[in-house]
Amino acid sequence: MIKPIIPVMTAIGLVLAGCSNSNNNNDDNNAVATCSGEAVQAVRLFLQQLSSDSVIIKWRGNADGDTEASSVCFGTDMAALPADSETAATVTATGHSEVLLSGLEPDTTYYYSVGGAGVADEAHHFRTAPVTGELPADGNTRIWIVGDSGVGGTGKPESGYVRDGFLAFAQNQGDEPADLFLMLGDNAYDQGTDMEHQKGIFDVYTSVLASTPVWPTIGNHEMGTVGLSTSSNPESYTVLGDGSNGGPDPAPDSPMPYLNIFSLPTDGEAGGLASGTEQYYSFDYANVHVVSLDSQLAIRDTDSRAAMMQWLKDDLMANTQDWTIVIYHHPPYTKGSHDSDSTLNGIDDPIFTIREEFTPIFEQYGVDLAYAGHSHIYERSYYINGNTGLSDTFDAATMAELNDMNMPASGQGDEAYTQIARNGMDDKVVYTVAGNGGKITYTTPGYPHPANFFSQLELGSVVIDLDENQLEASFVDVNGTVLDSFIITR
Ligand SMILES: [Fe+2]
Ligand SMILES: [Fe+2]
Structure with a gap:
């Protein structure tokens, strides 16, 4: 039987062939409506x-x-x-x-x-993600991380330059898009309103967001009041000024736009242990475990901090993935626009809490990488543990992985880090500040922080490429050029 569709397909070619419709379904038993x-x-x-x-x-x-x-x-x-x-x-x-x-x-x-x-x-x-624990078909997982990128609402194009730098890098490095997109907070200046999320995120990363899942964390600017809130309660979200860039979200949802815009796992929907709150969560992708902590709200209240801490320990104890990454907003080791040696009107208290109470957990429970923003700069630490004090307590000889000359190792070349460090333990972490995704501002006295191997006031973002045996994390500038990188092998 000659099907009437054949001459039509010949005439119109691929266009019609690629656009089956209900009219020709009966012409081919294999065609699906x-x-x-x-x-x-x-x-x-x-x-x-x-x-x-x-x-x-x-x-x-x-x-x-x-x-x-x-x-x-x-x-x-x-x-x-x-x-x-x-x-x-x-x-x-x-x-x-x-x-x-x-x-x-x-x-x-x-x-x-x-x-x-x-x-x-x-x-x-x-x-879709590979089966948990397995590598993707191309053998490589690529993670893109930006921090403090939400300047779109303030009329600045810098976050677009950073985006283009990443896209240029991705094209040069195997033409591979990101598998995951992590945002380190201050994603929408100045007050994290719904409108500012539109300008700071959706109008900037449009193409990436359509094909790559985004996993954020809460910064101080997500809580309104021009980033000055020290409340632990998301219901306290309010904005200062005339609200010309938007205000709190309407009831019955939370007044906090971040929580309404993002649909984050509370019940281990994508792996990890159920947290019971969108404010912090974890998930698995391939052989990576990612944890997003809430260093803005939950951390400021004794009970909610204890709950988050217990969840974190339980989550990390249950984790069997090859690599573990933690993200949060407030950096424990920084001399950028925020100083980890001083608290600024209480808004920087979480810097101390992260360093004193959370870094020991990261180190004890096998976290490999920790990323924060808040300081508008790039700063990357040595492979360290045990630095819970101020910058003048950092002792490279006892806290950093050392090279053959007993100097702190760079993580580069023959000084690449190994997950099981020289002491036979998986107890060291590279801490990176990547609050340079939308602006760079200034440094503070004591810069650079002695725990950091590489510090630079330069716009950019971070790309992590990893497989089963090796992880490489790169600082990529607006031209797609790598300005710092390090390797951990396992
Ligand atoms: Fe911040
Ligand atoms: Fe910021």
């Missing part, structure tokens, strides 16, 4: 809680000003998203639509259409 909705360009679009079998797609708005999308279609063939994949969105009190896609195959690329079209836009895809 495809979605028939219309793609909608959302004002904000991002991926949350990506795991080996699920992901949340979240969006809001329609760039055309028309009706917002109410569903998503997805599939492994970008040219034919099956009709039975259509998933209706739920809408939150702040108008965010989200769909949870589950039952997915691990380490597999899926394409999606917000609005439920049968064909996906090229930019709209995600790759």
Whole structure:
């Protein structure tokens, strides 16, 4: 039987071949009915809680000003998203639509259409995580980290330069996009309003967010009041001034936009131990375990700090991943725009708490890397442990991994670090401050901090590439040039 579609396909070629529709389904027993909705360009679009079998797609708005999308279609063939994949969105009190896609195959690329079209836009895809503990098919996990990047709302383009630096690096280094995107807080200046999140995050990282899951932590500017809040209660979120860049979110959600915008795991949805709160959480990706702590709110209250600390210990004890990374906002070793030797009106108290109470946990429980922002600078430590005091107590001879000449090792060349250090223990951590993702400001007396191998007032971000046996962390500037790097092998 001659199928009537054949001459038409010959005439129109690939366009029609890639756009099956309900009219020709009966012509081919193998054809699957495809979605028939219309793609909608959302004002904000991002991926949350990506795991080996699920992901949340979240969006809001329609760039055309028309009706917002109410569903998503997805599939492994970008040219034919099956009709039975259509998933209706739920809408939150702040108008965010989200769909949870589950039952997915691990380490597999899926394409999606917000609005439920049968064909996906090229930019709209995600790759599920590998089976936990295993490497991705390409053998390499790439993690991109930016800190204090939320300057979009203040009219500064610097975060865009940093983004472009990363994209240039990624293109030069295997043309490999990031598998994970971590944000170190102060993601939306000055007061973390919903509008400032739009300008600081969604308008800047649009293409990355459409294909890479974002995992943030809370900075002081996420709590309104121009970053000056010392409250431990997210319900206290308020803004100073005329609110021309937005105000608290409406009830019944939290007044804190960060908590409404991000859908973060509370129950170990993407691995790790259930934290019971979006303020801090952990997850697994391939052979990496990532922990995001709340150094702005939970840390300031005795009870909530104790709860977070116990959760952290339990989470790290249960962790069997090859590599462990912790992110939080307040840096324990810094001489940038914040000084880890002095508290600034109480807003910097968490710097001391992190150093005195949390770094011993990181070191005891096998954390490899710790990242903070807050200081608008890049500072990277030696491979250290035991420095809970002020900068003048740092003793390289006893606290740092040493090279063959008994000097603190650089982590570079033949001074690469090993996860099991010379003392036979996995008890050392490289601490990095990467608050240089949107601005660089100044240094404070005593700069550079003696625990830090490399310190530079330069815009940029961090890229981590890792496999089973080696991890390399690089400081990438706005041109995509690597200004510092170190290696840990295991
Ligand atoms: Fe900060
Ligand atoms: Fe900041």
